[in-house]
Structures are given as C-alpha cells and as structure tokens.
Amino acid sequence: AQYDEGLAKSRSSFGARLNRFLARFRSVDDAFFDDLEETLIEADVGFETAMQITDQLRDEVKLRNVKKKDEVAKAIVAKMVDLYGEAGEGEDNALHFSTDKTPTVFLFVGVNGAGKTTTIGKLAHRFQEQGKQVILAAGDTFRAGATEQLVEWGKRVHVPVVTGPKESDPAAVVYDAVHHAKEQQADIVLVDTAGRLQNKVNLMNELAKIKRVITRELPEAPQEVLLVLDATTGQNALNQAKEFAKTTKVTGIVLTKLDGSAKGGIVLAIRNELHLPVKLVGLGEKMNDLADFDPNKFVYGLFK
Numbered sequence: 001a002q003y004d005e006g007l008a009k010s011r012s013s014f015g016a017r018l019n020r021f022l023a024r025f026r027s028v029d030d031a032f033f034d035d036l037e038e039t040l041i042e043a044d045v046g047f048e049t050a051m052q053i054t055d056q057l058r059d060e061v062k063l064r065n066v067k068k069k070d071e072v073a074k075a076i077v078a079k080m081v082d083l084y085g086e087a088g089e090g091e092d093n094a095l096h097f098s099t100d101k102t103p104t105v106f107l108f109v110g111v112n113g114a115g116k117t118t119t120i121g122k123l124a125h126r127f128q129e130q131g132k133q134v135i136l137a138a139g140d141t142f143r144a145g146a147t148e149q150l151v152e153w154g155k156r157v158h159v160p161v162v163t164g165p166k167e168s169d170p171a172a173v174v175y176d177a178v179h180h181a182k183e184q185q186a187d188i189v190l191v192d193t194a195g196r197l198q199n200k201v202n203l204m205n206e207l208a209k210i211k212r213v214i215t216r217e218l219p220e221a222p223q224e225v226l227l228v229l230d231a232t233t234g235q236n237a238l239n240q241a242k243e244f245a246k247t248t249k250v251t252g253i254v255l256t257k258l259d260g261s262a263k264g265g266i267v268l269a270i271r272n273e274l275h276l277p278v279k280l281v282g283l284g285e286k287m288n289d290l291a292d293f294d295p296n297k298f299v300y301g302l303f304k
C-alpha cells in the first residue's frame with residue numbers, strides 16, 4: 001500500500017500521458033512510434049530506454065499485426081513489464097551484509113539534499129526494529145548542520161551517533177565509528193558522507209580515504225556503497241550518477257522522493273543506462289517511508 005501511495009504521482013502522470021497519447025493517434029504508423037518515444041522521454045525513462053521500448057514494440061506490433069488501440073495499449077504495458085518487470089542479468093537488488101560476526105558497513109554517497117541523512121535515519125530504524133545493533137557515523141563534517149541532523153535522527157530512532165568536530169577529517173570520524181562497532185560487536189554501521197560534487201578531486205580523495213580506513217579495520221567492508229539520488233531531479237539524477245560512478249565504486253542506488261516525483265520513469269533509465277541496481281526507494285519523509293525496490297511492483301505500479 002505504501003509503495004502504491006508513493007507512486008501515485010508517477011502513476012497518474014505516466015498513465016495520464018499514455019492515455020492522452022492513445023487518445024491522439026489514429027493509426028499505428030511511424031508517427032505513432034515517434035510520438036510514443038517522445039511520451040516515454042517526457043516521463044523521464046531516458047532516450048536510450050525510450051528507443052529500446054519503442055523499437056521492440058514496433059517489431060512486435062508488425063509481427064502480431066496489432067491494430068486496435070486497447071490492444072496496443074496492452075502491448076505497451078506488457079513490453080514495459082517484460083523489459084523491466086524483473087531483475088535483469090547481474091542486477092542484484094538485495095542489500096548485502098557481513099558473512100561473519102564482524103560489523104557490516106554501508107557507505108552513503110550523493111550530492112547535498114539528495115536524502116542521504118534521511119535514508120540513513122530510516123534504515124537505522126528498520127535495522128533497529130529487526131533487533132540489530134546500529135551505529136551511525138557523521139562523516140559529513142563539512143556542511144553546516146549535517147552532523148546535528150544525523151544526531152537528531154539518532155535520537156528519534158534510538159541509535160548512537162559517532163561525531164567529530166566541524167571540518168575535522170571525516171575519515172577520523174569513520175574510524176572511530178568502525179572501531180567502536182568492532183569493540184561493541186555491533187551489527188551495522190551506516191556512514192554519512194559529504195556531497196560536494198563541485199570539488200570532484202577532493203571528494204574522490206575523501207571517499208577513497210574513508211573506504212581505506214573501513215577496509216583496514218574490516219577487510220570485507222564496506223558491503224554497500226549506496227548512491228542516493230533525488231528522483232525529482234529527473235535526468236539530472238542520471239548525470240550525477242554517472243559522475244559518481246566514475247569517482248567511486250557504487251554497489252547500488254537509493255532513489256529518494258519518489259512520492260514527490262511525477263517522473264518515476266527515471267528508475268528505468270538508471271537501470272538501463274547505468275547498469276546499477278536500485279536497492280531502496282524513498283517514499284516520504286517519515287521513518288517508515290522506505291521500501292526495498294521491487295522491479296515487478298514498480299512497473300505494474302506505474303500503470304495501475
């Protein structure tokens with residue numbers, strides 16, 4: 001239900017677009033497919049993805065000699081489900097945890113405002129509810145208020161937060177958190193990081209150093225490096241993802257603010273063009289507004 005509500009905007013937009021589009025066309029000709037491609041691009045599925053869907057549909061319509069509007073509409077939905085309704089080859093949507101008794105570490109990266117802190121708070125709540133011992137690391141020592149915001153979440157979900165002085169070395173904070181987690185035999189450390197993409201070299205060095213510190217303490221960790229992207233920024237999110245993927249090895253995407261986005265199509269673009277699995281989706285600002293990404297539910301959800 002939460003998933004459905006969160007997707008309401010995308011759905012109404014996607015469905016409405018599709019209906020408007022179907023209302024317009026008279027025959028299934030070249031103009032029809034051009035129009036379909038444009039409709040998909042407007043829904044933010046991305047250029048390559050729109051082309052792929054349209055091309056495949058064109059072949060199929062020809063092959064099956066489909067002419068009726070509702071049959072074509074059905075074929076469009078079926079094609080989307082077929083292409084995106086299940087995890088693709090090598091697309092691993094699951095979160096990974098430590099395989100022995102040592103703590104798991106998740107590193108969160110992404111530009112300011114994407115929703116890193118909020119996602120960490122929500123996940124901390126989820127793991128806490130599962131009876132896991134969670135520690136948060138305030139690795140964004142740069143942005144004013146970032147540490148305080150994480151501390152606030154820590155209080156809300158009853159999870160300790162390791163912090164450092166303003167503008168101190170984030171790697172030192174992360175070291176403290178990981179060290180503490182080992183000592184306490186905690187289950188999981190969630191690490192917040194700064195998101196200044198403007199200074200790429202610095203950011204890259206900072207993230208590399210943080211990773212080194214983690215791996216030195218826990219050779220298996222970090223189990224996840226999650227790139228947090230704001231769905232409402234549409235194609236911008238896609239470009240950010242490309243930039244981040246260049247600087248650090250990302251293991252998965254958290255797509256936030258799907259509740260506020262009319263452009264859920266961005267999920268398809270990310271999966272198709274970046275070959276990075278979407279692992280979690282943010283569906284609101286509250287602690288329960290986080291869901292595992294389910295490709296099947298997602299695609300059906302767009303059309304329901």
Ligand code: GDP
Pocket residue numbers: 110111112113114115116117118119149195228256257258259260281282283284285289
């Ligand atoms: P950070 O700078 O990456 O740590 O971003 P924040 O976690 O501070 O989030 C920025 C803003 O986005 C805050 O006002 C959050 O409440 C809001 N936000 C984060 N995730 C979601 C989401 O899934 N849905 C909605 N509607 N708002 C969100």
